[in-house]
Amino acid sequence: xxxxxxxxxxxxxxxxxxxxxxxxxxxxxxxxxxxxxxxxxxxxxxxxxxxxxxxxxxxxxxxxxxxxxxxxxxxxxxxxxxxxxxxxxxxxxxxxxxxxxxxxxxxxxxxxxxxxxxxxxxxxxxxxxxxxxxxxxxxxxxxxxxxxxxxxxxxxxxxxxxxxxxxxxxxxxxxxxxxxxxxxxxxxxxxxxxxxxxxxxxxxxxxxxxxxxxxxxxxxxxxxxxxxxxxxx
Amino acid sequence: xxxxxxxxxxxxxxxxxxxxxxxxxxxxxxxxxxxxxxxxxxxxxxxxxxxxxxxxxxxxxxxxxxxxxxxxxxxxxxxxxxxxxxxxxxxxxxxxxxxxxxxxxxxxxxxxxxxxxxxxxxxxxxxxxxxxxxxxxxxxxxxxxxxxxxxxxxxxxxxxxxxxxxxxxxxxxxxxxxxxxxxxxxxxxxxxxxxxxxxxxxxxxxxxxxxxxxxxxxxxxxxxxxxxxxxxxxxxxxxxxxxxxxxxxxxxxxxxxxxxxxxxxxxxxxxxxxxxxxxxxxxxxxxxxxxxxxxxxxxxxxxxxxxxxxxxxxxxxxxxxxxxxxxxxxxxxxxxxxxxxxxxxxxxxxxxxxxxxxxxxxxxxxxxxxxxxxxxxxxxxxxxxxxxxxxxxxxxxxxxxxxxxxxxxxxxxx
Numbered sequence: 193x194x195x196x197x198x199x200x201x202x203x204x205x206x207x208x209x210x211x212x213x214x215x216x217x218x219x220x221x222x223x224x225x226x227x228x229x230x231x232x233x234x235x236x237x238x239x240x241x242x243x244x245x246x247x248x249x250x251x252x253x254x255x256x257x258x259x260x261x262x263x264x265x266x267x268x269x270x271x272x273x274x275x276x277x278x279x280x281x282x283x284x285x286x287x288x289x290x291x292x293x294x295x296x297x298x299x300x301x302x303x304x305x306x307x308x309x310x311x312x313x314x315x316x317x318x319x320x321x322x323x324x325x326x327x328x329x330x331x332x333x334x335x336x337x338x339x340x341x342x343x344x345x346x347x348x349x350x351x352x353x354x355x356x357x358x359x360x361x362x363x364x365x366x367x368x369x370x371x372x373x374x375x376x377x378x379x380x381x382x383x384x385x386x387x388x389x390x391x392x393x394x395x396x397x398x399x400x401x402x403x404x405x406x407x408x409x410x411x412x413x414x415x416x417x418x419x420x421x422x423x424x425x
Numbered sequence: 426x427x428x429x430x431x432x433x434x435x436x437x438x439x440x441x442x443x444x445x446x447x448x449x450x451x452x453x454x455x456x457x458x459x460x461x462x463x464x465x466x467x468x469x470x471x472x473x474x475x476x477x478x479x480x481x482x483x484x485x486x487x488x489x490x491x492x493x494x495x496x497x498x499x500x501x502x503x504x505x506x507x508x509x510x511x512x513x514x515x516x517x518x519x520x521x522x523x524x525x526x527x528x529x530x531x532x533x534x535x536x537x538x539x540x541x542x543x544x545x546x547x548x549x550x551x552x553x554x555x556x557x558x559x560x561x562x563x564x565x566x567x568x569x570x571x572x573x574x575x576x577x578x579x580x581x582x583x584x585x586x587x588x589x590x591x592x593x594x595x596x597x598x599x600x601x602x603x604x605x606x607x608x609x610x611x612x613x614x615x616x617x618x619x620x621x622x623x624x625x626x627x628x629x630x631x632x633x634x635x636x637x638x639x640x641x642x643x644x645x646x647x648x649x650x651x652x653x654x655x656x657x658x659x660x661x662x663x664x665x666x667x668x669x670x671x672x673x674x675x676x677x678x679x680x681x682x683x684x685x686x687x688x689x690x691x692x693x694x695x696x697x698x699x700x701x702x703x704x705x706x707x708x709x710x711x712x713x714x715x716x717x718x719x720x721x722x723x724x725x726x727x728x729x730x731x732x733x734x735x736x737x738x739x740x741x742x743x744x745x746x747x748x749x750x751x752x753x754x755x756x757x758x759x760x761x762x763x764x765x766x767x768x769x770x771x772x773x774x775x776x777x778x779x780x781x782x783x784x785x786x787x788x789x790x791x792x793x794x795x796x797x798x799x800x801x802x803x804x805x806x807x808x809x810x811x812x813x814x815x816x817x818x819x820x821x822x823x824x825x826x827x828x829x830x831x832x833x834x835x836x837x838x839x
Binding site: 241244246247266267270271273274275279281285286287289290294298299301302303304306307346350 | 430433434437438441442741742744745746747748749750751752753754755828829831832833836
């Protein structure tokens, strides 16, 4: 599903150049649940942003579902993001003046889907994350866990190939974190490929594979026995 | 533009950001409102001053005399200059082909006019038949003084509407006699005058009669002339100025007045005055336009400011939208669409509000210098369009920049 070869990325800060990714080689097969770990500054968020086409690599190749991702202009990047990717952010990033339902329906709007169809589909995904009663609520009327579940429903709405989650539990307490992880595990079990960036070990343990990043290089990449989040809830 | 989904999205945003929308709209609406009101006032002032000039013939030249202020040819200053019939006759003959209407005026002072028990003090003047046209009077009853009256020293009188109403009440004054300072005159006509009550409270007798009956000898107080019509205002003004200076020179020679003495003979040149007034009006209109345009600019700056804030405030939202698959163009489109929609509606509200105000209040304004303030609808609509375009332009750059922001940067913006 994801093929990355010799990926480099550096940032220019004034006269200094900061080499963040120093040659990443990395493959993800369909249906995997991968966590990317590393201390801050290890380059894990940068990697995720490049995977999410939110940022572009300096060199190296990146193929997503067999499609080479390079030299994208904004328009094509936007289309690919909409088609291939679903994002889950630490700070949820819901649009605060739209209801939960409208938030979930937004990626479908950008797919050019008609309103009625959009709402139906969004409703189904809200149901999936267990928030049907909250469909007409604004984000600030929801708890952190609920917000993240809306965000997950939104990420799923466009039926993406890969879900990218940047510290999805970073803003949640432990119990809520596990609930969210449980949801993510369930979605994964349906066959969806999911990448999670986290620095929390217990969260990483709940994935099927842990990739460790340090100073812009993968130092460790191993499959693990998944811990079911449900046990902790 | 006609994408229904886009409209839904816009209305959604507007509905949920009422204050923001209201503030944007307010600055636009008030800008247009003020501009249109100012333009309307400018037009009203023009109308008002124009109507001031409609009281008398627009190109009337009015000549009167005073006392000399400069010693000349051994004559002391302070001499009282009085015009005579010969002054008028000579002028009339000399300029026979150039003059349209001409009349001399003999003013009868302290003219108390009495009909039975009613009496009043009115301005009584002996005039020639042309005076009707110089004053733009028109007859409501009877006729004006004619040359036959003048030649035969007839004791006839033409009275203004106001005089008729004051003295005769309901009675038809034609053919009845009234007394001017104790002498009987027969009423032959009643006139109305665009100058209003002031000019309708006048009483005219034939010049010859006035001079003879009231001991005026061959003296006259004023002369009034109009020149033949010219093709355009500039030519008329030039002819008028030429005539004025020649006449002034002639009268000064006749009465041994120093050429530099500007107190002894005065000539009121309406066209010259009119030009001055129109220059003033144009200045005022220019000023109003200036103020109006500044107001519009302030409105545009306001809109741009709000647009900047909106874009800033929505940076994160834009990042989210882009991450969800919004193309840059759709972001620019969304923001512009919203701003154009809001400015258009607000502009029209301001336009309609101000036009309604002008329509409702305009006719109620009754002063000498403002009448019927109104504004050209086309001009008003144009300003609205300009405002919308300017607002869109002002909104475009921040929107474009926002669309350029990488989603990752926008999302990082806490």
